[in-house]
C-alpha cells in the first residue's frame with residue numbers, strides 16, 4: 384500500500400497530544416493572474432490567521448522549488464564545514480552573516496537556541512564583492528544564492544501585489560511601492576540548521592516564540608518542527624510541511640502597513656524528531672528602510688528602526704526580554720490564555 388499522505392489532526396509530541404493546524408492554500412498561478420476569488424481568499428488568510436501555504440506545484444512555481452533544492456545542497460556544504468569557515472565574517476549586521484548555535488534564547492525556559500544560521504541579504508548579493516563566507520562563494524554558489532533571493536523576492540512581490548489589489552489600494556499606496564527593488568532594505572535570505580535535541584534533557588532547543596519583523600516571510604522546509612499559534616487559539620500546533628509548497632507568514636511590518644488589519648502570526652520551532660537535523664530557509668521580505676508606519680503603541684517608526692529595535696530587544700538576556708513590552712516582542716499581537724504547556728515562562732525572539 385502506498386504511504387498515506389493524509390495529514391493527521393494531531394500528533395504526539397513531548398508526551399502530549401498537540402494539534403496540527405490546517406492552513407488555507409493559495410495557488411501561485413491563480414495569484415499571478417490576480418483571479419478575484421484567489422485574491423479574496425488571500426486577503427482573508429492575512430486578516431484571519433496571517434499564515435498560508437503557497438502552492439508552487441505548477442508551471443509557474445516549480446522553478447522556485449528547484450531553486451530551493453539547489454540551495455539545500457549549498458546549505459549542507461556550508462553547515463558541514465568547520466566553525467572557523469562558517470564564522471569567517473561573524474555577524475556583520477543583524478541581516479548579514481553567521482550566528483552560531485546558542486546565540487539566542489531557546490524555545491523552552493532555561494534553554495539556548497538549537498540552530499545555527501547564515502544570512503545573505505538582497506542588497507549584499509548585488510555588491511561587487513559581497514561578504515559571503517568563502518566556502519559558499521564560488522561562482523556556482525553565488526548563482527544559487529542569487530536565484531533563491533530573486534525567486535523569493537518575486538514570490539513576495541506577487542503576494543504583495545495580490546494583497547494591494549485585494550484590499551483596493553492604488554498607486555503609491557500599494558504595498559509593493561513600500562518595497563521597491565532599488566531602495567535599501569534589510570531583506571535577507573536566512574538559512575538555518577537545527578541540531579538534534581531532546582526537549583527533556585538538552586540545553587540547546589529549537590527557536591523561541593516570536594513574530595517576524597518582516598513584511599512577508601517565505602519559508603521552505605521539508606521537515607516538521609514549525610508550530611504556530613493562530614489568533615484566538617489557546618495552544619501552539621504544528622504546521623505540516625507539504626511537497627512543492629512554501630509556507631508564507633505575515634510579519635509585523637505588513638501588519639503595520641495594513642493599519643493592523645493583517646495578523647502577524649506567533650510561531651516557534653521545536654525538535655519534532657529528536658534525532659533529526661532540520662534545515663529550513665526563510666526569506667524575509669522587508670519594507671524599504673525609510674518606510675514610516677505606526678506600531679501598536681501608535682508610535683511613528685521607520686522600517687529600519689523597527690528592525691533594529693526589535694532585533695536588539697531579542698538579543699537581550701531572558702530577564703531583560705521578560706521586561707520588554709509585548710507590543711515590541713509580539714508586534715502587538717495578543718495571546719489567549721494558555722494551556723499548561725504554553726503558560727510556562729518562555730522567552731520570545733525575533734527575526
Ligand SMILES: O=C(O)CCC(=O)C(=O)O
Pocket residue numbers: 573575590595602604608609650651652663664665733734
Ligand atoms: O525554521 C523555521 O521553520 C522557522 C524559522 C523562523 O521562524 C524564523 O527564522 O523566523
Ligand SMILES: [Fe+2]
Pocket residue numbers: 593594595600650734
Ligand atoms: Fe519566524
